[in-house]
Each structure stands twice: as structure tokens, then as C-alpha cells.
Amino acid sequence: METVVITTEPERKVDFILKAAQKRLGLYGYEKTTMQEIAADIGMSKASLYYYYPDKDYLFKAVIENEQKEFFIQIEKRIAELTDADTMIMELVEIRHTLFRKFLNLSKFRLNEDHKVKPLFTELYNRIREFETDILTTIFNKGKESGILQFEDAKEIALLFSDLLQGLRIIEVKRMSRLEMTEAENDHLIKVLRDATTIFINGLKYNMLLQPKN
Amino acid sequence: METVVITTEPERKVDFILKAAQKRLGLYGYEKTTMQEIAADIGMSKASLYYYYPDKDYLFKAVIENEQKEFFIQIEKRIAELTDADTMIMELVEIRHTLFRKFLNLSKFRLNEDHKVKPLFTELYNRIREFETDILTTIFNKGKESGILQFEDAKEIALLFSDLLQGLRIIEVKRMSRLEMTEAENDHLIKVLRDATTIFINGLKYNMLLQPKN
DNA sequence: CCTTTGACTTTTTAAACAAAAAAGTCAGAT
DNA sequence: ATCTGACTTTTTTGTTTAAAAAGTCAAAGG
Numbered sequence: 200m201e202t203v204v205i206t207t208e209p210e211r212k213v214d215f216i217l218k219a220a221q222k223r224l225g226l227y228g229y230e231k232t233t234m235q236e237i238a239a240d241i242g243m244s245k246a247s248l249y250y251y252y253p254d255k256d257y258l259f260k261a262v263i264e265n266e267q268k269e270f271f272i273q274i275e276k277r278i279a280e281l282t283d284a285d286t287m288i289m290e291l292v293e294i295r296h297t298l299f300r301k302f303l304n305l306s307k308f309r310l311n312e313d314h315k316v317k318p319l320f321t322e323l324y325n326r327i328r329e330f331e332t333d334i335l336t337t338i339f340n341k342g343k344e345s346g347i348l349q350f351e352d353a354k355e356i357a358l359l360f361s362d363l364l365q366g367l368r369i370i371e372v373k374r375m376s377r378l379e380m381t382e383a384e385n386d387h388l389i390k391v392l393r394d395a396t397t398i399f400i401n402g403l404k405y406n407m408l409l410q411p412k413n
Numbered sequence: 414m415e416t417v418v419i420t421t422e423p424e425r426k427v428d429f430i431l432k433a434a435q436k437r438l439g440l441y442g443y444e445k446t447t448m449q450e451i452a453a454d455i456g457m458s459k460a461s462l463y464y465y466y467p468d469k470d471y472l473f474k475a476v477i478e479n480e481q482k483e484f485f486i487q488i489e490k491r492i493a494e495l496t497d498a499d500t501m502i503m504e505l506v507e508i509r510h511t512l513f514r515k516f517l518n519l520s521k522f523r524l525n526e527d528h529k530v531k532p533l534f535t536e537l538y539n540r541i542r543e544f545e546t547d548i549l550t551t552i553f554n555k556g557k558e559s560g561i562l563q564f565e566d567a568k569e570i571a572l573l574f575s576d577l578l579q580g581l582r583i584i585e586v587k588r589m590s591r592l593e594m595t596e597a598e599n600d601h602l603i604k605v606l607r608d609a610t611t612i613f614i615n616g617l618k619y620n621m622l623l624q625p626k627n
Numbered sequence: 628c629c630t631t632t633g634a635c636t637t638t639t640t641a642a643a644c645a646a647a648a649a650a651g652t653c654a655g656a657t
Numbered sequence: 658a659t660c661t662g663a664c665t666t667t668t669t670t671g672t673t674t675a676a677a678a679a680g681t682c683a684a685a686g687g
Contacts, residue, residue, distance in 0.1 A: 212630095233678060244632050249680065359608055366580020394573055402616030426659095447649060458661050463651065 213251055215241060221262045225301075229259060229319070256319060263302075263323050270298045271330060278334070284342030285400055291334065292364065292396050296389055298327075299368060303380065328365075332357045339403075348403045360399060367391055427465055429455060435476045439515075443473060443533070470533060477537050484512045485544060492548065498556030499614055505548065506578065506610050510603055512541075513582060514594075542579075546571045553617075562617045574613060581605055 219240045223232040234255055238245040252258040274294050281287050302323075335357035342348035350356050371388045372380070380388070433454045437446040448469055452459040466472040488508050495501050516537075549571035556562035564570050585602045586594070594602070 234680090235678070245679090246632055246634095246681085247630075250630070250632095253680095255679070359605060359612075362581055362584045362605070363577060363609060366582075366584045367576055368580075369583055370576045370580045391573060391576070395577060398573075398616035399612055400616070402612035402614070402618075448651085449649070459650085460652085460661050460663095461659075464659065464661095467651095469650070 216248060216251055217261055217265060220258050224259060224262055260319060266301060274334060284338050284347060287338045288400060289396055292392050296392060328361055332361050335360060350403055364392060367395055430462060430465055431475055431479060434472050438473060438476055474533060480515060488548060498552050498561060501552045502614060503610055506606050510606060542575055546575050549574060564617055578606060581609055
């Protein structure tokens with residue numbers, strides 16, 4: 200009985216395609232990338248791509264999920280190394296920022312407009328938000344237990360903080376010179392995010408009464 | 414010598430047109446309102462409209478500026494009645510909220526998309542932002558002088574806070590069931606704004622070091 | 628089998644043109 | 658000085674056609 204040594208290793212092939220797609224997506228965005236081109240890049244026929252990925256959306260979703268995974272791993276690893284809530288949150292803000300910078304690039308051509316890309320990015324964003332608020336809730340609760348932070352409902356605060364970050368990001372990106380952000384713009388954005396975070400965290404440190412839910 | 418008693422009182426006429434335009438704009442938005450319709454509403458020919466207002470943009474700008482003026486007056490009046498920074502800021506947040514709710518209505522059809530309306534609303538938003546940050550800077554400085562709030566640069570804090578409010582608003586509106594917000598959604602939005610404000614102000618109350626400008 | 632592909636069909640996007648609607652102008656009436 | 662009908666110009670909308678890209682599949686090759 201012989202074992203087949205050289206299986207074509209489907210996983211590898213998939214990753215290969217993924218990488219090519221990732222490159223194109225990062226360079227030109229969803230709409231400006233064709234399946235044909237990706238196939239050509241790796242010397243493969245378009246039909247073969249469809250053997251591995253059922254459609255374009257699915258392929259690009261896979262690309263994006265891949266990036267996400269990286270992000271999640273990085274965050275959790277970094278958080279585990281730290282001890283106090285303050286630093287954890289600030290670290291999350293920083294890492295999150297780099298992820299979004301990458302995504303801004305991905306959707307380079309036409310970000311705001313609601314083309315095909317929208318549902319894709321919406322889904323992506325929702326996933327990130329869910330993950331982010333989970334982590335944040337954990338961190339906030341940790342801060343509460345250690346007596347540093349004070350509030351009623353950690354989940355509520357996490358959602359608020361997450362929206363606040365995303366809101367600031369949107370505002371700042373909108374103000375930008377359009378398509379691609381310069382170093383200066385990036386520096387400014389990260390400064391704004393850090394400042395807001397500092398104030399927010401500080402605001403949770405001492406007695407404070409939020410209005411009750413209505 | 415006889416005095417002409419019935420002059421047509423041009424100022425009145427202008428206001429008359431303004432009001433009609435305002436109604437249409439509020440009801441259908443910029444693109445879905447034609448000059449023809451406005452003229453018809455007040456039993457006037459379209460050409461006459463052009464006698465008073467050079468073009469459509471100018472007319473609608475006038476409408477919007479009118480609304481703005483109301484807002485500015487209200488804010489300043491209310492601020493003058495109050496004494497401490499906390500309350501002033503919260504009041505500003507509340508009044509600002511009602512203004513934007515009105516505007517949301519104005520741009521009912523297609524808010525995010527960048528059609529003709531965009532430059533109009535951009536200009537409007539910039540004016541409000543300028544006014545708002547001026548007021549905020551004054552208030553923050555007052556808070557600093559009275560020793561309640563602590564920070565380096567009031568203007569910087571004002572800009573940050575203004576962006577933060579606007580960011581939260583955008584995020585929440587985006588999440589909405591689309592076109593027209595329900596009472597529940599409105600309540601939620603105002604709660605989020607209040608909470609964020611409370612935390613933010615509280616975060617400025619005690620020692621805190623922002624990262625230096627880079 | 629599992630993978631690959633050429634040749635095909637279907638769907639989407641883009642270009643070009645025509646028609647309709649709205650914006651904007653103006654000479655002449657009141 | 659104010660107003661309007663009749664006009665021109667510009668924008669929007671709709672239609673048609675062609676091209677490009679998405680997506681399918683039967684058959685071929687290892």
C-alpha cells in the first residue's frame with residue numbers, strides 16, 4: 200500500500216489564491232479587481248478560481264476575514280501581556296487603528312458610496328464591533344473589579360466607547376484630502392483617538408452618574 | 414402729493430418665498446423640490462422667484478441660514494442663564510440635538526450620498542462647527558478658570574468634543590431603520606449623547622495628561 | 628477520483644443617444 | 658420696481674447597444 204506523497208495540498212492552493220486576491224484588493228479595491236486578473240496573476244484559469252471559491256464576494260470575504268483574524272490574535276496576545284485596564288484599552292485603540300488603516304486602503308476607491316461593497320463591509324464591521332465590544336466589556340469589568348473604574352453596566356459603556364471611536368474615525372476620514380491618507384493625517388487621527396480615549400477613561404475613574412435607561 | 418401706501422414691501426415678499434421654500438425643503442428635500450413648485454405654492458411665476466433669489470442654491474442656503482440663526486440665538490440665550498460649565502455644555506448638546514434632528518429631516522432623501530446637496534450641507538456644517546467650537550471654547554475656558562476643569566488648550570478640547578458629538582450622531586443615524594427616525598431611536602440617540610458628554614466632562618475634571626502635540 | 632480549462636450563458640457595467648424636466652434668462656408688460 | 662410668458666441651456670431620466678465581467682459546465686488530463 201502506497202501513500203500518496205504529493206497531494207496537491209488544497210489548503211496551500213487556497214492560500215495562494217487568497218494572497219493574490221489580497222494583493223489586488225489592497226491595490227485597486229473590490230470593483231477594480233476582476234477574477235480574470237487574479238487568475239492570470241497566478242497563472243490559472245478563471246474557471247479554476249471558481250472551483251475553489253463559489254463567487255467573487257466569497258473570495259473577498261475570505262480575504263477580509265483573514266485580515267481580521269490577524270487583528271483578533273494580535274489584540275488578545277497583547278492584552279494578555281498587560282495588567283491594568285487603562286493600558287489595555289489604549290493598546291486596543293492603537294491596534295484597532297492600524298487595522299482600519301489597512302481597510303481604508305482596501306476600499307480605496309469609493310468608500311462612502313453604497314455599491315456592492317457595502318454589505319460586505321457592513322458585515323465585516325459588525326463582526327469587528329462584536330468582537331471589540333466583547334473584549335472591551337471584559338476589560339471594563341476588570342477595571343471595575345480592581346476599583347479603578349466606576350460605572351453601572353460594562354457592556355453599555357463598551358458599546359458607547361466603540362461607537363465613539365468609530366465616530367471619530369469617520370469624521371476625521373471624511374475631512375481628509377480624499378483617497379489615501381497622508382502621514383500627517385494619520386498622525387492627527389491617532390492623536391485624536393488617544394486623546395479621546397484618555398479623557399474617556401479618566402471620566403470613568405471617579406463617581407459619575409449616567410442618566411438611567413428610559 | 415400722495416404717498417404710496419401700498420408698497421409691495423419686498424422684505425415681506427422675500428420671507429414669504431423663504432417660508433414656502435422651507436416647507437417644501439422640509440417635506441421633500443432639495444432634489445425633490447422644484448422652483449416651479451415653490452412658485453406655484455405661493456401663486457407666483459418661477460421667473461419672479463429668480464427676481465428675488467439668483468438661483469436655487471442661494472434660496473435654499475437662505476432657508477438653512479434662517480434655521481441656523483434660530484439655533485445660535487437659542488443657544489446663547491440659554492447659556493447666558495446658566496452659571497457653571499457642566500450644565501452649559503449639556504444644554505448645548507441638547508439644543509444642538511434638536512437642530513440636527515430638523516436637518517436630518519431636511520436632507521431626508523439621500524443624506525450620505527454626495528449629490529448636489531453636499532457642498533451646501535458641508536458649508537452649513539462648517540459654519541455650525543465654527544460657531545459651536547467658539548462657544549465651547551468659551552465655556553471650557555470658563556470651567557478652567559473656575560478650577561473645575563483641567564486641560565491645556567481649550568480650543569483643542571472643544572474641537573475634539575465637537576467631533577465626538579458629530580461622530581456619535583453619524584454612527585447612530587447610520588444604524589437607523591433608514592429615513593426618518595422613530596421616537597425610540599431619537600431617545601436612544603439623545604441618551605448616548607448625554608452619556609458621552611457626562612463621561613467626557615468628568616474626564617476633564619481631574620488631573621490628566623494628554624499626549625503632547627507631535 | 629480530484630483538478631483544470633475552453634467555450635459557453637447570464638449578468639453587470641459603460642457608452643451613446645434621445646426625450647423630458649428642471650434651471651436659468653430676458654425683453655416687454657404692468 | 659416688480660412680474661411674467663416665452664425662450665435657451667443644463668441636468669436628469671430613459672432607452673438601446675456593445676463590451677466586459679461574472680458565473681456555469683461538459684469534457685479532458687493527471
